[in-house]
Amino acid sequence: MNGIIFDIQQYAIYDGPGIRTIVFMKGCPLSCIWCQNPESQQLEPQLAYFQEKCGLCGKCVEICPENALILSDNRIIREKKLCKKCGACVKICPNNVMEIIGEEKSIQDIIEIILRDKPFYDNSGGGITVSGGEPTMQKEFLMNLLKNVKKEGIHTAIETCGYFNSEMVDKLVSVADLFLFDIKHIEADLHEHYTGVSNENILYNFHRIYKLVGPERIICRIPLIPGFNTDQKTIQGIIDFLKEIRFTGSVHLMPYNRMAKTKYEKIGKKDEYHDMGELREDKIEKIVEQLKSQSFDVIVNE
Numbered sequence: 001m002n003g004i005i006f007d008i009q010q011y012a013i014y015d016g017p018g019i020r021t022i023v024f025m026k027g028c029p030l031s032c033i034w035c036q037n038p039e040s041q042q043l044e045p046q047l048a049y050f051q052e053k054c055g056l057c058g059k060c061v062e063i064c065p066e067n068a069l070i071l072s073d074n075r076i077i078r079e080k081k082l083c084k085k086c087g088a089c090v091k092i093c094p095n096n097v098m099e100i101i102g103e104e105k106s107i108q109d110i111i112e113i114i115l116r117d118k119p120f121y122d123n124s125g126g127g128i129t130v131s132g133g134e135p136t137m138q139k140e141f142l143m144n145l146l147k148n149v150k151k152e153g154i155h156t157a158i159e160t161c162g163y164f165n166s167e168m169v170d171k172l173v174s175v176a177d178l179f180l181f182d183i184k185h186i187e188a189d190l191h192e193h194y195t196g197v198s199n200e201n202i203l204y205n206f207h208r209i210y211k212l213v214g215p216e217r218i219i220c221r222i223p224l225i226p227g228f229n230t231d232q233k234t235i236q237g238i239i240d241f242l243k244e245i246r247f248t249g250s251v252h253l254m255p256y257n258r259m260a261k262t263k264y265e266k267i268g269k270k271d272e273y274h275d276m277g278e279l280r281e282d283k284i285e286k287i288v289e290q291l292k293s294q295s296f297d298v299i300v301n302e
């Protein structure tokens with residue numbers, strides 16, 4: 001069985017305890033307007049082209065076996081329907097302008113990479129984290145991967161937007177040692193407006209998983225997005241939800257940054273980039289204080 005993976009990062013220290021390997025899976029059911037990993041949204045592999053670095057040499061046009069590329073108006077235009085994602089243009093480009101984002105990997109391929117760093121996990125209390133996109137979009141692959149990793153005695157974590165069929169909860173709990181679970185907003189209509197989906201299923205899944213695993217195995221992560229959820233009232237809404245379900249676990253804050261702009265350009269979605277504005281340090285500190293004053297254990301992630 002193969003999964004579509006767009007990155008594997010080793011020696012990560014922010015996505016769960018200890019030193020970890022992060023496996024980034026493609027596909028996401030949300031379309032958050034601030035998305036910092038827009039290359040993860042589409043499930044299928046996609047060809048990226050970074051126009052600013054292109055020297056217009058035309059080598060990619062010449063080599064393309066499907067005649068999918070045209071040099072026009074000082075840029076390369078690709079006919080998506082013709083492209084078979086063979087990678088020939090990626091290999092020949094002297095400026096590394098082309099990139100195929102996402103490739104099929106087998107469970108065995110990934111396990112081999114993961115096992116290389118087992119001593120680091122063992123010495124640091126680390127393991128692997130499966131991220132995305134939304135890993136549950138490739139649920140069979142995800143379950144099999146985590147089962148196999150657990151067989152090797154390695155700690156497993158999932159980073160999730162929480163939007164998945166609730167029938168999966170029991171199975172996920174059996175293979176994931178830790179959930180890094182996003183709560184973005186408590187008001188369903190605003191959540192839907194900014195992310196494309198309502199939050200009802202997300203809040204339900206959070207509560208169900210929490211009831212099953214307790215505070216040690218689920219972390220509430222709040223992406224702090226200026227103009228969306230950083231005001232006192234919205235944060236209080238999330239706090240009230242956590243109190244209502246008697247959540248006593250940790251809260252991790254994930255501050256927004258503006259670094260995703262070039263990613264949008266690379267995948268040809270320049271017009272879909274939204275600059276959500278600056279997130280000031282004093283704003284983050286106020287949110288930390290708000291959570292701490294109501295007895296939550298808070299960490300601000302890099």
Ligand code: SF4
Nearest residue numbers: 054055057058060093
């Ligand atoms: S091979 Fe690379 S540098 Fe040359 S035209 Fe194609 S994308 Fe541009």
Ligand code: SF4
Nearest residue numbers: 064083084086087089
């Ligand atoms: S990936 Fe292959 S088919 Fe697609 S544009 Fe590049 S050379 Fe052509």
